[in-house]
Amino acid sequence: MGLITGVLAFLYHLPQIYKWLLKPYYIVSFLLTVAFLVVRKAPGLCEHLATDREDGNSCDFDWREVEILMFLSAIVMMKNRRAITLEQHIGNLFMFSKVANVILFFRLDVRLGILYLALCVAFVMTCKPPLYMGPEYIKYFSDKTIDEELQKDGRVTWIVEFYANWSSDCQSFAPVFANLSLKYNCAGLRFGKVDIGRYGEVSQRYKVSTSPLAKQLPSLLLFQGGREVMRRPMVDTKGRAVSWTFNEENIIREFNLNELFQKSKKLNKKQNGFRTEDGSEELQQETSEVQQSTESKKDQ
Known part of the structure; x- marks a missing residue:
């Protein structure tokens, strides 16, 4: 019953969530979050990347990358235990994903790591989280x-x-x-x-x-x-x-x-x-x- 209620609540607020996620800050944050996944899985590009896999498949995660991603998941779950809003949950996911991506890119190729870090710095300096503009009596x-x-x-x-x-x-x-x-x-x-x-x-x-x-x-x-x-x-x-x-x-x-x-x-x-x-x-x-x-x- 609780699961059904949660799903119905999500569907009810979906139009607001959809409009909220379309803001530039969240769009760019999402792209930076999935950057390593896209690079590692992109056909025509992943074949030229280094890998520690025994089968030599450079289009899949090696054991060290899986370890880093699992550690990232644990950190996000621990941090989100104290989160009280949807913005905090998503913000924690974006922030720690970017940190993990920096580590993964530097491990993959120093040039890619420097490029990704430069993009993150430019994003922080030019794109700020949207301020709350909803109803209030303050x-x-x-x-x-x-x-x-x-x-x-x-x-x-x-x-x-x-x-x-x-x-x-x-x-x-x-x-x-x-x-x-x-x-x-x-x-x-x-x-x-x-x-x-x-x-x-x-x-x-x-x-x-x-x-x-x-x-x-x-x-x-x-x-x-x-x-x-x-x-x-x-x-x-x-x-x-x-x-x-x-x-x-x-x-x-x-x-x-x-x-x-x-x-x-x-x-x-x-x-x-x-x-x-x-x-x-x-x-x-x-x-x-x-x-x-x-x-x-x-x-x-």
């Missing part, structure tokens, strides 16, 4: 607006994601955070994001390191009354993030989102109860803020 902060907005109304609780566009973990987490904002955003519970890769002062002010070694990206901080109440992941004495999985269930549980949402809805009811002509202007202002945040996201 306000994007700059270094000049974050403090003012967090302290503007002490009754509002803010959950703010500190991220960087170059971080693959942040890009993978974007749809999860957007989905939470759609479910839980209300007058008393708001969601925000700030690109600390772009605003270094904010990174220092809120003590969120952008170093890849610190592994603090993304970081979620909960603010009440303009003050930080908690953050995930937590940071140890050496400045490194304590391992924590950024999935929807963990965030709802750790940040008590259901309880916060129920309390925050009371503020929403009070505001709606006393809404007048000024209230309609506030509603229009909130709508314009959402539009502005969407535009700023596209600019990034």
